[in-house]
Amino acid sequence: MPKVTEEYILNKKKLITDAAYELCLEKTVSTVTMQDIINRTGLSQGGIYRFYKDIDEIFGDMLADMRGKFTIKDELDAILAKADKFSAGEVVDLIFDMLADNMEKELMGVQKVDFEMSVLAMNSPERVDKILAGAKGIGNKEYLMYRASEFFGPKLEEGNFTPLIEPAEILAYISSSYTGIQTACIVQHCYHKVPVDEMFQPRRRFEVLAGTVKYLMGLET
Secondary structure (H helix, E strand, C coil): CCCHHHHHHHHHHHHHHHHHHHHHHHHHHHHHHHHHHHEEEECCCHHHHHHHCCCCHHHHHHHHHHHHHCCCHHHHHHHCCCHHHHHHHHHHHHHHHHHHHHHHHHHHHHHHHHHHHHHHHHHHHHHHHHHHCCCCCCHHHHHHHHHHHHHHHHHHHCCCCCCCCCCHHHHHHHHHHHHHHHHHHHHHHHHHHCCCHHHHHHHHHHHHHHHHHHHHCCCCC
């Protein structure tokens, strides 16, 4: 019997996770089944279970792939690396403009899957705990919160600006607003068969959020 190489295993796993991602774009995440993935890949039932014991293990690797391919990390790091050339308010605008770019590009792709994972977490938290345990890396929103705190924290201590509320509250507001923008835009674009007006375009929503954040931070708007 020929020896199964590590490359062979990785290629088969990629075939499976790619199929799972395609199906998550066509259906809702919660309705994708192991049989769907078997049908899409052409693998036998026994064959697919050689690589994954269940669908949540597949979703874990799929999420890790998503985090690796569709990340704001490099763009956010680049903005903050040159932040000394701009005012704090301009940095906020650059960050939220970048977030709008990324959400627009992947609204019907990664953003949709990410949103539906959140819905799954509400309905089956034990499943999502298992999925996240198998996913390597950090999500975009989590990285945004980490880097924003790391960058603006010292500036606050130096007295560069005076926020109207506690900085932790501002971060919590950004996090919940990001989720709200994502949810509202995806629901309108993916599930409503009506024309989408400006109210549900990511760029406009992030422009409003940027202005609000600058106000709460005590920056010039």
